[in-house]
Amino acid sequence: MSFIRPNVEAMAGYVPGEQPKGDEAVKLNTNENPYRASEKAYDAIRAVADRGLSRYPNAVGQAFREAAAALYGVEPDWIMCGNGSDDILTVLTRTFVGENQLLRLPYPSYILYKSLAEIQGARSEEVYFQDDWTLPDYFSQVPTSAPTAPFRVNPLEGGVAPDSLRLVYLPNPNSPSGTLIPVEEIEKIANSLPCPLVVDEAYADFAGVSCVDLVKRNPRVMITRTMSKSYALAGLRFGFLIAQPEMIEQTLKVKDSYNCDALSIAAATAAIQDQEWLQATTKKIVATRERQQQKMRELGFVVPESRANFTWNVCPENNFNHEELYLFLKKNGYLVRYMKYPAWSDGLRISVGRDEDADACLALVERFMNGER
Numbered sequence: 001m002s003f004i005r006p007n008v009e010a011m012a013g014y015v016p017g018e019q020p021k022g023d024e025a026v027k028l029n030t031n032e033n034p035y036r037a038s039e040k041a042y043d044a045i046r047a048v049a050d051r052g053l054s055r056y057p058n059a060v061g062q063a064f065r066e067a068a069a070a071l072y073g074v075e076p077d078w079i080m081c082g083n084g085s086d087d088i089l090t091v092l093t094r095t096f097v098g099e100n101q102l103l104r105l106p107y108p109s110y111i112l113y114k115s116l117a118e119i120q121g122a123r124s125e126e127v128y129f130q131d132d133w134t135l136p137d138y139f140s141q142v143p144t145s146a147p148t149a150p151f152r153v154n155p156l157e158g159g160v161a162p163d164s165l166r167l168v169y170l171p172n173p174n175s176p177s178g179t180l181i182p183v184e185e186i187e188k189i190a191n192s193l194p195c196p197l198v199v200d201e202a203y204a205d206f207a208g209v210s211c212v213d214l215v216k217r218n219p220r221v222m223i224t225r226t227m228s229k230s231y232a233l234a235g236l237r238f239g240f241l242i243a244q245p246e247m248i249e250q251t252l253k254v255k256d257s258y259n260c261d262a263l264s265i266a267a268a269t270a271a272i273q274d275q276e277w278l279q280a281t282t283k284k285i286v287a288t289r290e291r292q293q294q295k296m297r298e299l300g301f302v303v304p305e306s307r308a309n310f311t312w313n314v315c316p317e318n319n320f321n322h323e324e325l326y327l328f329l330k331k332n333g334y335l336v337r338y339m340k341y342p343a344w345s346d347g348l349r350i351s352v353g354r355d356e357d358a359d360a361c362l363a364l365v366e367r368f369m370n371g372e373r
C-alpha cells in the first residue's frame with residue numbers, strides 16, 4: 001500500500017532547466033539575465049548580513065511592498081512577496097483551485113502550471129494556441145468536455161460542470177514563444193471569463209507592456225512578477241503578486257509565514273528602486289534579441305516576434321532534427337533549451353545572452369546549417 005496521495009504518485013513532476021556545475025558552458029537555456037544585477041542589491045545584502053540574521057524577517061516583506069507600490073502606483077496592500085514567482089503561483093493555485101476543480105492554461109506555455117494543478121488534485125485544461133500564437137475564443141469561455149473541438153483542447157474526461165473553472169493562467173509574454181497578447185485582448189478575455197485571470201508577467205519588462213492598469217480596473221485580474229529575469233536575480237529567489245487588496249488578503253493566509261528571507265527582501269527592494277539599472281540593461285538585451293531573431297530567420301528558422309529575453313526557433317524543413325542542433329551547440333559549449341511539446345512542434349528556445357555569446361552561438365548555428373556536425 002502506498003502512503004503517497006495518488007495524484008502526486010501519478011504526476012511526473014516539473015523538471016527545471018539544466019544547471020551545469022561549473023562555468024564550462026555558456027547558459028542560454030533558462031532565460032537568466034547575462035548581466036550582473038544592480039550593485040545596490042549586493043550592497044543591501046552585505047548590509048543585512050553585517051547587521052546579523054538572528055531575527056525573523058518582516059513576514060510580508062513590507063519594505064519591498066512599499067517600493068513596488070510606489071513604482072506601480074498602487075498601495076502596499078496590493079502587493080504580496082514570494083520566494084520567486086513560482087512560490088506566488090503555488091500560493092495562487094492553492095488559494096483558488098480545489099480538488100477536481102479546473103485550472104486553464106494555454107499550450108504550449110509554462111509547464112509548471114500543470115504540475116501545480118496536479119499537486120492540488122485538480123484538473124488542468126490546456127487550450128492550444130493557434131498557429132499564429134493567438135488564442136482561440138474558447139480560451140475565455142466556460143469549459144466544455146467536447147474532446148474534438150477545433151481549438152484542440154485536451155479531452156476533459158468525465159464531463160465538466162460550467163462552474164468548475166476556478167483559475168486561468170496566461171503568461172504574457174508567453175514562453176516558449178516570446179509572443180505578446182495586447183492588453184486590450186487580455187481585458188476582453190478577463191471580462192468574459194467566469195473566474196479570475198492570472199497574467200504571468202515574468203518577461204513583461206522586456207516587452208515594456210503590462211496589465212497593471214487592468215488590475216486596477218478589474219479585481220479578477222492578478223499579475224505575477226519576478227526579479228529573476230529583468231533584474232538579474234534568479235539566484236536570489238524573489239517574485240511578487242500585484243492584485244486588489246481583497247485578493248491579497250486571502251493569498252497572505254496561504255503563503256508560508258516567512259516565505260521571503262531578510263537578504264532577499266533587502267536586495268529585491270534595492271533592485272526595484274534602481275530603475276535606471278533596469279532601463280539600461282533591458283535596452284541592451286532587447287537590442288541583442290532583435291539581432292538574434294533576425295539572424296535566426298536568415299538561417300531559415302521560423303521565429304515568432306519575441307517580446308521577451310529569448311527566441312523560439314523552429315526550422316520548418318522536413319527531417320530537421322532540433323535535438324541534434326541542441327547537442328551540437330552543447331558540445332561546443334553553448335547550452336540552449338531543446339523543447340519537445342507533444343502534439344506540437346519541437347524547437348529550440350535560446351535565451352538572449354551578452355552580445356559576444358549570442359554572436360558565437362549564432363555562428364555555431366550557421367556552421368550546423370552548413371552541414372558541420
Ligand SMILES: Cc1ncc(COP(=O)(O)O)c(C=O)c1O
Binds near residue numbers: 031110175202225
Ligand atoms: C513564464 C514563467 N513564469 C514564472 C517563472 C518562474 O520564475 P521565478 O524564478 O520567479 O520562480 C518562469 C521561469 O522560467 C517563467 O518562464
